[in-house]
Amino acid sequence: MKPKLAIYWAASCGGCDIAILDIEDKILNVAEFFDLALWPCAADFKYKDVEAMPDKSITLTLFNGAIRNSENYELACLLREKSVVLCAFGSCAAEGCIPGLANFTTKEAICDYAYIQSPSTVNPEGIIPQPVTKVPEGEITIPVMWNTVRSLPQVVDVDYIVPGCPPQSDQIADVVLTVIDILKNGKPLPPKGTVLGATDKSCCDECTRERDVKKIKKFIRPFEIITDPDLCLMEQGIVCCGPATRAGCGAKCVSAGVPCRGCYGKPINIRDQGAKMVSAIASVIDSTDPEEIERIIATIPDPVGTFYRFSLPDSMLRRAQV
């Protein structure tokens, strides 16, 4: 009997699933080696079939998406029970990612905007979805939306983390082939908590741009200038989160002239990626005059979205007090 593989999406965009498919011909190795136990994105499996499986019968689960509602949570608990190895796959599962930015507001405010306020909505009766709705045929339920988005490790025990939004396909291929190799040849697994598909250094390690001492007088958004292709973006005044982001992606964005947004998460020694980036940026602002410093800082629009874009639920802040 082949080992079983489950790939699940919780609160995610589907990009992680596409990234898995993007490993090209190596997907055949996966199909050859594993039996699929669950992959809602690719095939029609029923939750009750998974529930019926004995515990620890799934060898590997790649869990992408954040924990946003009761369904996400139930499946996280279920897959934890049924899996030998549970892997937080992608930034949403690992640290909360874009869905996690919802933690700056409340569930009520989000529903209000999504179902009533947004310009594209036509909802004259002001109906907001409810967990339980009574209809003539009886009660129908939908999952309960949580007020706070959580990362997978915050709700269940996680064995490994594959970072990225989404994880780079070559890294996924490497991870999958390594896992197959380990299982085939009975090799010991890497220690629990290991971050797979990434290195211990920061994105700068993979970036080929020339770097020097940074002194920033004004922050510039990428659309405002044509960047020097060879010079560190930070030195050109563009906020690049590369220094406080784990390497592994191959610095693809940066080599294309787009600043690193930080999707590979915090480096190994960092607890809070956003706070670290703020601390680093603050130290290279080139002024000692408090008023001028205020002016320079004001040139960073949306600091939270810039520095905590991927990591808010996993950060020391976790969410805003509303």
Add this chain to the structure above:
Amino acid sequence: MITVTIDGQKTEVEKETTILKAADKLGIKIPTLCYNELIEPYAACRLCIVEVIRGKRSRLVTACNYPLRQPVEVRTNSERVMKLRRMNLELLMARAPAAKIVRELAAEMGIEKTRFTIDNPEETCILCGLCVQVCENLVGTGAISFTDRGPDRKVATPYDVTSDACILCGACAHFCPTGHIQMTDIEERILHSELTLGPNTAISIPFRQAIPNAPRINPDYCIHMKTGGCEICSQVCPKECINYDDKDEFEEIEVSAVIVATGFQDFDPAPMKQFGYGKYANVLSAGEFEQMNNAASPTSGRIVLENGEEPRSIAILHCIGSRDDNYHKYCSRVCCMYALKFAHLVKEKTEAEVYQLYIDMRAFGKGYEEFYQRLLSEGVHVIRGKGAEIIPAPPDESSEGNLLVHCEDTLISKFREIPVDMVILCTALEARKDAPELARKLNISTGADGWYIEAHPKLAPVSTTTDGIYLAGACQGPKDIPDSVAQGAAAAGHVIKILNQGELLMDAAYAVIQEEYCSGCKMCNGLCPYTAISFDEEKKVSVINAALCKACGTCVAACPSGAIVARHFTDEQIYAQIEGILV
């Protein structure tokens, strides 16, 4: 070389030597008025006339500009020469009867009065033109020249008006043989600029006890630097020391330790309009009064008013810029005592009354209180109350001063108006304007008042936060001489210790870059206040020099990848402490 005979004495001189110089070599004095060795001889006064005899021929020539080319015999006092010289002197006496030197020379020749008509009995100019030559050829300005013709000929500026071409160098007056040109307006004048009481000379020893004790040229005043002319100093210097091309140079010196002893600067009281400093000539700063008392000052140490008269009364105002919320809140520490010294000097040198206007009398040092008591017994008036305002006294013959000092005498609760001739402002000691710049270079800190900060106010008052850099004297805060000397000696002691030890003890807490986590983003490069961080181009990682690191933590906070760890202050330790507090 040629052999000449002067008044029967033989001597060998170089060809082209003038008779005047040859005679001088033999110790034979030929009278002259217009000759100066710095100026091309012009032979205007004709007093140096001598007789040159070659074979049977005899000629009368002027000694100053007659070059010797052949062996000749010269007579400086033959009958023929003396007759003509007397005649010349009589003519000069008629021209410039008031010129003292002409009368003296005439008297030496036995001439009492001239037989020629005297046009102007007050005249002193002999029209020798030395001044014109000096101005034109030495100074290079050409501000004066001969004007008019015949009997009206004279030396003057163009159109006889004050001329901007004149740079007030005074060279013409200095060279004038008869004292016709005088610089009376400039002498004895008290000027406030740069703490000097009088005009600055272009070449001088910068200050007494300067090291090296050698003169230097002030390019702001040097005529040569302005006009390219002059060069008198180089012509008179027997050792050829003068170098006009010398420029400021930067030298790099490797040292093991640095003692910062840059001192203080004097508070400028001009912004305190109520005291009229810079407006009233007899309102002096303490530094200026001190200079005036120097025996080498333009007043030769005499205490005088701007008009040269002795003051009848002097007010000494304490705490100008010190203990003042608008300027410096601190006490400048030294002013009370030097103010008392000033009072003593005034009492010693003049008959003037002295008023001390103080907030608190701080006679804190050894022997200081005794000195204060002595001053009281000398009749110095002490008024507890800060001087409020200085205004000119209304013109009144009976007034005892030209200025009025307003103050409140807080001991008798009365406002007072004190007439004085001179006011001395005891200005605050303040940190030098350029102190922050040097602080940046040395990686030391300045406090809110600008003084350099010591490593610890009680336990390390001489050290700084940067190893090997020590403070001495008033750069660290207002200090009197004994305190400065003590701190200087302490700093020297520290330095000697370092030099002899050959090694440095360092703190166990310092920051380390963990190579395996450093991505070489260079975020930390340039942040270190102790320049401990450098970049290893080979490994592409940043490196901290542990010997320079002071564990300030700046780079630790900045390191975006968490590669820098502060030993003994790691994140784990700090989080554990926070958790310990919170639990």
